Amino acid sequence: MSQNRRVLEGEVVSTKMKKTIVVRVERIKVHPLYKKRIKKHKKFKAHDERGVASLGDIVRIRESRPYSKEKHFELVEIVKKTSEK
Secondary structure, three states, X not given: OOOOOOEEEEEEEEEEEOOEEEEEEEEEEEOOOOOOEEEEEEEEEEEOOOOOOOOOOEEEEEEXXXXXXXXXXXXXXXXXXXXXX
């Protein structure tokens, strides 16, 4: 039984909650009349069980069961890790 779950990629913008990260997913939409490319973004809360993601990382998240009222994604992998200072 295969489940079609959305997989999104974005940047971690907050890690202030326990086991939760906020990921900003950006997409490019073309205006129907003027054909100009417009950047749109949306923030998703995702479950990070081990707390491995840090601020600025590029991550991949997948749709999952609801963990809370607003959190219904889970961390799949870290695509690009930011350099720590």
